[in-house]
Amino acid sequence: MEMNIALLPGDGIGPEVIAQAVKVVKAIGQKFGHKITFKEGLVGACAIDATGDPYPDATHEICAASDAVLFGAIGDPKYDNDPKAKVRPEQGLLRMRQKLGLFANVRPTFTFPSLVHKSPLKLDRVDGVDLVFFRELTGGIYFGEPRGRNEQGTKAFDTNIYSKDEIVRLARMGFEAAQKRRKLLTCVDKANVMATSRLWRETVQELAPEYPDVKVEYEFVDAVAMRLIQWPKAYDVLITENLFGDILTDEASVISGSMGLMPSASLGSKVKLFEPIHGSYPQAAGKDIANPLGTVLSASMMFDYAFGLTEEAKLISDVVNLSLAEGIVTEDIAEGGKAYKTSEVGDWLAAKIL
């Protein structure tokens, strides 16, 4: 198969982890006979520094012309504590999601037996957790208008807005995923307070009869924030709006103790995007110590979701599991054993594939 992959390393540790995923993807290409071309683009703080724009048109063109995007991480502390900064790296991310039509962010949370003891939660709570969020990614309060300040600057406002169509397309993805999994769908909203949430709940209720094999539960976002910690094994597929999804997927990411390893996919249009859930971790940038496995597993998701190549996807996750079993890991999970460099882990994985 021919594949055009856009690489957006971004900021901080982004370039280092992307470099390892590239090694792995190349090895897969070699082994399975795929013709893979990479094109790199700037995004985030590094794009602002170079062009003044966190998501330059040139980058968008590379992405739009690709079959899939591999994304590292963005963000730089110099922008975080300046609420008046005119241009922020995150704007690039948001514009990219919207312009590429990536309306669904898929975030699995699962456990690695060799790492589950690192969870802040007790073993019986997390052992075997296997849930996945479908977060709406191009609507809601992230993009709603009007937003801003009054003239005097003494009042600020944001608008949360959802159309039925936006809810339907995201919910259908959740229903379909649930059908292939444990057949439980949880619709997360705040229907006791928010008008948008009532439309979410109503829309999901209308769709439910089309998926008679899926059990649907409706739960308030505050209750989910509790139950995710109390008993995460109760969940299978969760669907929710953009802002709730932002909060809950990050909360869920710590459950398994494997945050640095968790991949994600953003879907919705021809071009699909894959990225680790961790941030740009600026303190570690350039040190060759960051854990590349979240990005490598994102590449595994890419073969599956973007190209339907499940064998390739599985081989990547198999070698990742092997690296964990054999202790070929970075310092964050080395625990007294030898700590390998980011680049060494990437080399090892690529060699194992070949």
Place this chain on the structure above:
Amino acid sequence: MEMNIALLPGDGIGPEVIAQAVKVVKAIGQKFGHKITFKEGLVGACAIDATGDPYPDATHEICAASDAVLFGAIGDPKYDNDPKAKVRPEQGLLRMRQKLGLFANVRPTFTFPSLVHKSPLKLDRVDGVDLVFFRELTGGIYFGEPRGRNEQGTKAFDTNIYSKDEIVRLARMGFEAAQKRRKLLTCVDKANVMATSRLWRETVQELAPEYPDVKVEYEFVDAVAMRLIQWPKAYDVLITENLFGDILTDEASVISGSMGLMPSASLGSKVKLFEPIHGSYPQAAGKDIANPLGTVLSASMMFDYAFGLTEEAKLISDVVNLSLAEGIVTEDIAEGGKAYKTSEVGDWLAAKIL
């Protein structure tokens, strides 16, 4: 001292737990020579059933004329899955908060040594956790206009809105609390996305120099949702807007393993309100099995926050600790020991005070 206390038992287990708090408050009154009068009002689903209104004017008059309100819980499942229900119990709660001017919800999370093993988190993460949220309670997306649907019903919208004044008054409470505690204030927002959050951050930055002894940290809501689970001991005082506060205080409530025991206070005007953080727990209603300690500890907060009577407040928390140490507890925390009835726990606490 003379005290007029409004009692709003509400729904589900509300009446049973309030009844125990009343026993305790009466015992305190007797012991310390306070003249305490109680007046009861309807709120929530039971108020809808009786009057069609979840917060009837008669109830508001009782509250407004009182010195403090003791609140049980509201909510009934029959309203939860009907997104089109015209009147919902929660509307009563929201109207009450707004009409009474209760703009700050104070929610401590701390551990009871005898219960900390019940936490879903590992012992080293929770042992000694002591944090408190100040959640803005009468603004934000809970009340912002416009909210609703377009004519065809195919779009829904909510407005998040904050004025500088609303932020200032809440933030000052947080700063002052931090000064009396470990002197760390965390401002929780989503300033990388939301205009309201940028006003929050900017306003807190402006206030900070007035509290030079307080260290201020700014953290995104998604990061807090993670760190609260990873290392809750990192936090002291957290301030945040209404919706983020709703989600994060519930998340935090499970950390210590003592959710049924956690009290809360809502402040901001002459009349202050005190309530346990747990819900109406309809499955347990009428069975005399609900844990009354959250409500009893809310009464303790009432003596402290509403009347400045710290000795009375401390005596209540002391007898609660004694009941835990001696195993005079309801079935949710009895763990193989004898399970006492809700009413028996209340009787025991009142007797100990006298």
